[in-house]
Amino acid sequence: MKIEEYLETLPENLLSGEDVQLPEKSFREIFKFVDLGENDIFYHLGCGDEKGIEIAINEFKVKKAVGIDNNSEKIQKAKENLNAKNLQGQFICSDVEDSDISEASIILFWFTDEEVINNMMMKFEHLKPETKIITIWGPLPDCLPDKVSFPYIINQTPFKKAENMQEQLLSIFGVKCIDFVTAWEFAERYTKSIGTPEIQNDRFLTIIQTLMIWINAKKLGVACGEEIPESIQTYIKLMKMNFDIDFGHLLNE
Incomplete structure (x- = not known):
């Protein structure tokens, strides 16, 4: 799905x-x-x-x-x-x-x-x-x-x-462009900040947030490089194979 x-x-x-x-x-x-x-x-x-x-x-x-x-x-x-x-x-x-x-x-x-x-x-x-x-x-x-x-x-x-969404996004992340490492770091911060110590699915939530951060950055033209990072491709495949959750179509919009 x-x-x-x-x-x-x-x-x-x-x-x-x-x-x-x-x-x-x-x-x-x-x-x-x-x-x-x-x-x-x-x-x-x-x-x-x-x-x-x-x-x-x-x-x-x-x-x-x-x-x-x-x-x-x-x-x-x-x-x-x-x-x-x-x-x-x-x-x-x-x-x-x-x-x-x-x-x-x-x-x-x-x-x-x-x-x-x-x-x-x-x-x-x-x-x-x-x-x-x-x-x-x-x-x-x-x-x-x-x-x-x-x-x-x-x-x-x-x-x-903000003059545009790109300016707003980069002001939040404090970088010139968003790569996988940046997306993961900020997704993990979010998960840990709002989660409770007993949370069991924090890595699952972090992966979802990471993919959404990077894909949104790609759509707005502020992702680092033109190619899809190998780590992003790997997690998209894992989410599809293990959980039947599809992110791939978002890359084609």
Whole structure:
């Protein structure tokens, strides 16, 4: 089956990120990267549980922390868990697109739905200057990142616009072109950053991410060289033979 067909076999909530919770180590890495501190008002959009808010309050001593999610059961549970620990955070049950985020100084925003992202961009554009928005894996659309520690990316208002996708892609990876080694390194960083210690299929996920990074780079004309690297060819064959997942057609589009 084509890789797109394989992704469609996965649970919808997994693809949307609805049931994907960042491990605590990832929150700490993100908060250190963005220099979260006592003068900040932190918003976690699509918070799910209370962990990010708890760590922001308890360990990084933020002035205020707000979690927003449209799942009422998760919000209620998050409130109960935080109250049980005597921590003063705020949770709001709402679609992020309808929420007032104007007071935020730092926002964690990890969404894959293009419609949500595009709608939020209009809200982000009106935030006060120097508001930091942290994304995971990709920057905000058409924007050059202000700071990168892949897979964590910061865009700060007012946004810097990229001239094209090539400029944006290379600004993330910090290289002049993308080869197999670069694609593998960054795919592995992503898998390790969002994965839990007990994850069993991290190499499988890394291979998929590596192939997608390199193939996208090839399409955008920023892959190193004209030929398909032997390592890329080998992994494409392995995915086809062992898992019946086909990437080959993407190279011909």
